[in-house]
Amino acid sequence: xxxxxxxxxxxxxxxxxxxxxxxxxxxxxxxxxxxxxxxxxxxxxxxxxxxxxxxxxxxxxxxxxxxxxxxxxxxxxxxxxxxxxxxxxxxxxxxxxxxxxxxxxxxxxxxxxxxxxxxxxxxxxxxxxxxxxxxxxxxxxxxxxxxxxxxxxxxxxxxxxxxxxxxxxxxxxxxxxxxxxxxxxxxxxxxxxxxxxxxxxxxxxxxxxxxxxxxxxxxxxxxxxxxxxxxxxxxxxxxxxxxxxxxxxxxxxxxxxxxxxxxxxxxxxxxxxxxxxxxxxxxxxxxxxxxxxxxxxxxxxxxxxxxxxxx
Amino acid sequence: xxxxxxxxxxxxxxxxxxxxxxxxxxxxxxxxxxxxxxxxxxxxxxxxxxxxxxxxxxxxxxxxxxxxxxxxxxxxxxxxxxxxxxxxxxxxxxxxxxxxxxxxxxxxxxxxxxxxxxxxxxxxxxxxxxxxxxxxxxxxxxxxxxxxxxxxxxxxxxxxxxxxxxxxxxxxxxxxxxxxxxxxxxxxxxxxxxxxxxxxxxxxxxxxxxxxxxxxxxxxxxxxxxxxxxxxxxxxxxxxxxxxxxxxxxxxxxxxxxxxxxxxxxxxxxxxxxxxxxxxxxxxxxxxxxxxxxxxxxxxxxxxxxxxxxx
Numbered sequence: 001x002x003x004x005x006x007x008x009x010x011x012x013x014x015x016x017x018x019x020x021x022x023x024x025x026x027x028x029x030x031x032x033x034x035x036x037x038x039x040x041x042x043x044x045x046x047x048x049x050x051x052x053x054x055x056x057x058x059x060x061x062x063x064x065x066x067x068x069x070x071x072x073x074x075x076x077x078x079x080x081x082x083x084x085x086x087x088x089x090x091x092x093x094x095x096x097x098x099x100x101x102x103x104x105x106x107x108x109x110x111x112x113x114x115x116x117x118x119x120x121x122x123x124x125x126x127x128x129x130x131x132x133x134x135x136x137x138x139x140x141x142x143x144x145x146x147x148x149x150x151x152x153x154x155x156x157x158x159x160x161x162x163x164x165x166x167x168x169x170x171x172x173x174x175x176x177x178x179x180x181x182x183x184x185x186x187x188x189x190x191x192x193x194x195x196x197x198x199x200x201x202x203x204x205x206x207x208x209x210x211x212x213x214x215x216x217x218x219x220x221x222x223x224x225x226x227x228x229x230x231x232x233x234x235x236x237x238x239x240x241x242x243x244x245x246x247x248x249x250x251x252x253x254x255x256x257x258x259x260x261x262x263x264x265x266x267x268x269x270x271x272x273x274x275x276x277x278x279x280x281x282x283x284x285x286x287x288x289x290x291x292x293x294x295x296x297x298x299x300x301x302x303x304x305x306x307x308x309x310x311x
Numbered sequence: 312x313x314x315x316x317x318x319x320x321x322x323x324x325x326x327x328x329x330x331x332x333x334x335x336x337x338x339x340x341x342x343x344x345x346x347x348x349x350x351x352x353x354x355x356x357x358x359x360x361x362x363x364x365x366x367x368x369x370x371x372x373x374x375x376x377x378x379x380x381x382x383x384x385x386x387x388x389x390x391x392x393x394x395x396x397x398x399x400x401x402x403x404x405x406x407x408x409x410x411x412x413x414x415x416x417x418x419x420x421x422x423x424x425x426x427x428x429x430x431x432x433x434x435x436x437x438x439x440x441x442x443x444x445x446x447x448x449x450x451x452x453x454x455x456x457x458x459x460x461x462x463x464x465x466x467x468x469x470x471x472x473x474x475x476x477x478x479x480x481x482x483x484x485x486x487x488x489x490x491x492x493x494x495x496x497x498x499x500x501x502x503x504x505x506x507x508x509x510x511x512x513x514x515x516x517x518x519x520x521x522x523x524x525x526x527x528x529x530x531x532x533x534x535x536x537x538x539x540x541x542x543x544x545x546x547x548x549x550x551x552x553x554x555x556x557x558x559x560x561x562x563x564x565x566x567x568x569x570x571x572x573x574x575x576x577x578x579x580x581x582x583x584x585x586x587x588x589x590x591x592x593x594x595x596x597x598x599x600x601x602x603x604x605x606x607x608x609x610x611x612x613x614x615x616x617x618x619x620x621x622x
Contacts, residue, residue: 151483156519157522172462175485176523179485183513199534206466207464208465208467211468211487212494212531216532219534219535220534223530224530225512
């Protein structure tokens with residue numbers, strides 16, 4: 001995190017954090033070829049679309065801007081996300097979606113994880129689906145959600161010695177069985193990787209309140225294994241490096257739009273993107289202005305539709 | 312932990328770590344009025360008594376030594392531990408047992424936790440029993456072990472606003488419901504305490520292997536709340552301060568006997584006790600001699616019965 005801290009301090013020093021206005025929106029659009037959008041709190045909140053999003057995306061596309069959707073939520077695959085977009089009346093191709101479930105699969109692919117090894121999943125459907133699409137064999141996940149442990153003398157909990165990576169993401173069905181399985185793989189299988197989709201403490205799983213995020217399950221495995229994970233979602237730079245290889249656009253010509261300072265905005269800043277905070281999600285004006293907050297976006301505004309409204 | 316680190320460094324500097332021998336065992340017995348024993352890995356392993364323990368305890372009692380049993384395992388109450396001792400053929404009174412479940416209840420009592428407030432438990436039977444014996448009202452624990460969450464739009468997870476403390480210990484029945492309940496209390500109830508019985512990463516829940524310890528569940532709650540707990544079990548000094556008030560023996564006349572360097576031995580050292588590591592539990596000779604290990608007991612030996620055998 002040292003690099004991140006020094007980076008955010010530098011940015012904090014040199015940048016004023018400006019509200020989006022008629023004047024600077026034009027500058028923003030002129031200086032940027034691609035918009036990276038976080039989803040929850042930016043495009044939708046729970047199952048409800050945020051006002052004015054479809055028109056804004058359409059307008060940006062008509063201006064020739066590339067749109068990329070980057071989400072730390074690992075519970076869905078890219079295919080499932082494309083369906084969710086469609087159900088909300090927005091047409092987005094799978095290729096435009098970068099979820100942390102996909103990032104986990106891509107991390108293994110980029111690092112030539114052997115196809116004969118297996119991946120144990122603490123998480124929901126999205127991770128297993130993406131692993132399978134990338135050609136990997138996974139176990140655990142939803143299948144282990146109802147498994148229980150009955151401790152008795154001489155009981156030995158067996159685990160697959162061919163597991164070479166444990167991927168941990170948000171898991172509503174977390175249980176002692178999965179915690180023991182993942183821990184045994186990491187502690188006992190030589191060289192077994194410990195990959196976290198992300199470390200968000202909480203997330204808006206419902207509109208009404210926040211719920212434990214992947215950071216909860218990841219911390220639990222850190223607690224038993226006393227090891228730190230490789231994080232592939234925001235704010236780690238893995239996903240950005242991957243995006244850079246895929247699209248031919250320099251990060252200086254990208255704008256990261258998000259509702260979280262410590263993941264979205266930090267992610268954008270770490271990569272050298274322009275950053276725009278929207279106040280339609282978890283961060284409010286007083287969080288942004290709080291003296292303890294060192295992460296300052298270049299721009300902030302109420303919601304994404306302001307980009308078009310202010311033009 | 313600063314104090315603990317500086318203390319262990321001092322001890323490390325001035326002490327050689329001696330194997331127990333005929334000569335120094337006599338010195339040890341002469342210099343000590345009370346023995347504090349860890350249980351798992353010292354007295355028993357899972358459900359099996361370790362060789363020679365009953366005779367050793369009997370002999371020490373006949374020499375006028377006070378015996379105190381200190382365990383970080385919070386799943387049982389003191390009453391349940393006394394039963395376990397009896398089932399293994401050892402007669403121990405409840406007053407001689409100090410479990411981290413009891414420590415949690417005593418922490419609240421010593422700090423005058425209001426009786427009209429409630430305690431939410433992530434843990435097993437022992438914690439609720441000790442809280443009740445101390446006059447507190449608890450909820451959660453085993454009762455919430457089968458509860459599930461069904462996320463749907465507009466769903467609001469309700470929690471009791473009268474919860475003033477969340478106690479987290481080892482919980483084989485950990486689930487998303489409990490994680491959300493505990494998190495909401497800590498994040499939303501003003502002044503709500505976050506108490507950890509202990510932070511052991513793993514423990515020998517069965518003879519055959521290690522399982523996630525309280526450190527797993529505690530870390531999960533740290534992950535969502537982004538807060539650090541008050542730890543009442545070993546190696547925190549709360550339990551020792553409590554013991555000191557109860558027994559009229561200076562810590563310099565006590566010997567802590569345990570199988571874990573980072574809890575038992577550190578706990579003894581933090582308090583100024585003589586320390587004896589037994590190799591009948593989780594620590595082996597190479598762990599002790601590893602250059603990365605900074606925690607060195609004054610004495611070490613294979614098992615507690617050596618104390619009498621070497622005399």
